[in-house]
Amino acid sequence: MSQQSIPSMADMMAQGKQPEVLFWVGCAGSFDDRAKKITKAFARILLQAGVNVAILGKEESCTGDPAKRAGNEFLFQMQAMTNIEVLNGYEIKKIVTTCPHCFNTLKNEYPALGGNYEVMHHTQYLKELLESGKLKIEGGKLKGKRITFHDPCYLGRANGEYEAPRKLIETIEAEFVEMRRCKSKGLCCGAGGAQMFKEPEKGNKDINIERTEEALETQPEIIAAACPFCNTMMSDGVKNKEKEGSIKVLDLAELVEMAGDLSS
Amino acid sequence: MSFGIANIIxxxxxxxxxxxFAKNAGKIRRNIMLGKDVNRSDRKGERWKNMGLVAFGQSKMVKRPIAGFFHILIYVGFVLINIEVLEILIDGVFGTHRVLASPLGAVYTTAINFFEVLAVLVIVACVVFLWxxxxxRLPRFHKDEMKGWPTKDGNYILIIEIVLMFALLLMNASEANMEAAVAGPYLVSQHLASFFSGMSQEGLHTAERVFWWAHILGILAFLNYLPFSKHFHIILAFPNTWYANLNPKGKFDNNETVTREVKMMMDPSADPYAAPAEGQAEPERFGAKDVMDLDWVNIMNAYACTECGRCTAECPANQTGKKLSPxxxxMDVRDRADIVGANIDANKGTFKDDGKSLLxxxxxxxxxxxxxxxxxxVEACPVQIDPLNIIMKMRQYMVxxxxxxxxELNLMMTNVENNGAPWQFAQADRDNWASEL
Incomplete structure (x- = not known):
């Protein structure tokens, strides 16, 4: 793999350079051990494909999504306006992110506050890289693997993107199998709306268990995810069912990298 | 027939x-307008198209094919059979009998045949729905909130529709044996004519009148049942889809009052002690505690709901046994708006605090x-009702x-505020991963 590193915007600015795209890492991608693996996989792919990319690094801050969904509009807008000042200061035009929550917030809720960017989810960006030939998958190491895909609510229902992740699974030549509830009818993993940060209300089952059971019905070798929070919820579900030995929960960036021998 | 006492009645x-009906529908309108203003009159072209597709075209209804199919039968039956009501109105007012029969000729018979077929299909669909x-006993019709009136309401509507359709068919059937029949016999009702075969011409005439009156009085009574029923959706489904949220579902509104305050906080030249601008009203409540804090689209949504429960059936919280049911x-927003409306009526046009609230x-x-x-x-609703928008406004009030x-949520928010992340990590460590590539 590439030994290059990913520059920060501050470095770029110092050299008088402008990236073609900013990689918005997000809080989970920056701090959560599991999600950091997704971040690194995606960063390696970008560098491999020769994308002129930068990160905000220490200047990135929470988009405010969990605060807004918890009802704290004030904190959300404080975060948003601070981030917008930073992004506009660097004259950012295009953003790609591995988190559907960041994606949704940056894309839909920042414009009214003065932040206008072209925002892409990493599955959309990867699809574009593959289609334009900037990235080629030649290893076929996941060929024939039985994979199901869990739609993240904030990519799917919230923004109508169902095809990009499925296109990636097709590209790695896996044996794709849909869950009963998929696309616009996909069941939430249970983490959205700030649920990630609190105990669930009283009920007869946890949502991630319900969803994991549905995923297991498809008898997959891999459950593909496209959101760091879904990834955590599904991984916990698989552990709860004591299937972590045989079933992996992997992000699409990881799958694309694993599919092997990326070339640009 | 000629003009007489019957026409006056x-x-x-x-x-x-x-x-x-106008009085009661007006009350619902007033209750809807209890909500705050919101601009949903932009993008008119898209709105007409959306209403055409979703309300007229039933595009979301058919996502569940069985219910969708039978619902379309009732919907099409309702809309088309009501064309015949036009003739009933003319006949009723002017004392004519089947006034359109002779000018339309064969077309008339074809039309009535068609309506009769529709009537049979409506009856079949209503029976399927009652079943x-x-x-x-589909689970979504038997959740906690459906106990009592909502369940009865659902059954009453279906039974009334069956009765109305039978009145129509029997009216035609009784006329089939009449020597003075102006048109007919018709496709379906001729097979029912044997019920009346022993009757005298006089008796047949009376039977025809009884069913004619039953049909039209039934329709008028049903019209007046609507404002007290979930069945009001047949009216509000249309404006509800016209005024629907056309933005991506993930896009939540940014509260503009908050925007003003945050901008002031972040502006180093702003004077924090400045008096509020002339004419600026009392700062409004953040979020929603009661129906008056919602916007009028939220309340219209509540009156447009026909309690089909597709939202609740799709809700991940509800499916895993939590109390939440969208x-x-x-239903709660509608019930509370009804209570507030009745309070206003009882207090000469102003709301007297009853010490209660939606929350x-x-x-x-x-x-x-x-x-x-x-x-x-939101995705599941056949008429684009948005329960999530209301939930978010109520969360905003609580927070x-x-x-x-x-x-735990307060801790998360403190972390966002202090560290720029929902967990307690130092912002300086954000890019540590980048050195591990």
């Missing part, structure tokens, strides 16, 4: 029925906090006015 019944509700949120007295905090904001309910979120 008919006209009086018609005027009274329309007047009472699904009462015999098959349908109940809508706590109708919707519990446990319900609101169980939502994952996944939009499954921004009361600071009453759960401990």
């Amino acid at each position: 008919f006209l009086a019944a018609l005027i009274i029925a329309i007047a009472i 699904r509700r009462n015999v098959q 349908r109940k949120i809508m 706590d007295d109708h919707i519990s905090r446990e319900e609101l906090w169980a939502c994952t904001t996944c939009n499954a309910c 921004m006015e009361e600071s009453s979120a759960a401990q």
Whole structure:
């Protein structure tokens, strides 16, 4: 793999350079051990494909999504306006992110506050890289693997993107199998709306268990995810069912990298 | 037939029925307008198209094919058979009998044949729906919020529709044996004509009149049932889809009052002690505690809801046994708006504080906090009702006015505020991963 590193915007600015795209890492991608693996996989792919990319690094801050969904509009807008000042200061035009929550917030809720960017989810960006030939998958190491895909609510229902992740699974030549509830009818993993940060209300089952059971019905070798929070919820579900030995929960960036021998 | 006492009775019944309906529909309109203003009159072209597709075209209804198919039968039957009501109105007012029969000729017979077929299909669909509700007992029709009146309401509507359709068919059937029949016999009702075969011409005439009156008085009574029933959706489904949210479902509104305050806080030249601008009203409540804090689209949504429960059936919280049911949120908003409206009527046009509110007295905090904001309910609704928008406004009230979120959420928010992340990590460590590539 590439030994290059990913520059920060501050470095770029110092050299008088402008990236073609900013990689918005997000809080989970920056701090959560599991999600950091997704971040690194995606960063390696970008560098491999020769994308002129930068990160905000220490200047990135929470988009405010969990605060807004918890009802704290004030904190959300404080975060948003601070981030917008930073992004506009660097004259950012295009953003790609591995988190559907960041994606949704940056894309839909920042414009009214003065932040206008072209925002892409990493599955959309990867699809574009593959289609334009900037990235080629030649290893076929996941060929024939039985994979199901869990739609993240904030990519799917919230923004109508169902095809990009499925296109990636097709590209790695896996044996794709849909869950009963998929696309616009996909069941939430249970983490959205700030649920990630609190105990669930009283009920007869946890949502991630319900969803994991549905995923297991498809008898997959891999459950593909496209959101760091879904990834955590599904991984916990698989552990709860004591299937972590045989079933992996992997992000699409990881799958694309694993599919092997990326070339640009 | 000629003009007489019957026509005066008919006209009086018609005027009274329309007047009472207008009064009660006006009350619903008033209750809807209790909500705050919101601009949903932009993008008119898209709105007409959306209403055409979703309300007229039933595009979301057919996502569940069985219910969708039978619902279309009732919907098409309702719209088309009502063309015949036009003739009934003319006949009723002017004392004519089947006034359109001779000018239309063969077309008339074809039209009535077509309506009769539709009537049979409507009856079949209503029976199927009664079966699904009462015999098959689909779970979504038997959640907690459906106990009592909502279940009865659903059954009454279906039974009334069956009765109205039978009145129509029997009216035609009784006329089939009449020597003085102006048209017919018709496709379906001729097979029912044998019921009346022994009757005299006089008797047949009376029977025809009885069913004619039963049909039209039934329709007028049903019209006046609507404002007290979930069945009001047949009217509000149309404006509800026209005024629907056309933005991506993930896009939540940014509260503009908050924007002003945050901008002031971040502007180094702003004077924090400046007096509020002339004419600036009392700062409004953040979020929603009661129906008046919602916007009028939220309340219209509540009156447009026909309690089908597709939202609740798709809700991940509800499916895993939590208290939250998006349908109940809508029913609660409607019930509270009814109470506030009745309060206003009883107090000469102004609302007298009754010490109650939508929050706590109708919707519990446990319900609101169980939502994952996944939009499954919004996606599922055949008429584009948005329960999530209401849930979010009520969360905003709890958090921004009361600071009453759960401990863990407050911790998350403190972390966002201090560290720029929902967990307690130092912002300086954000890019540590980049050195591990």
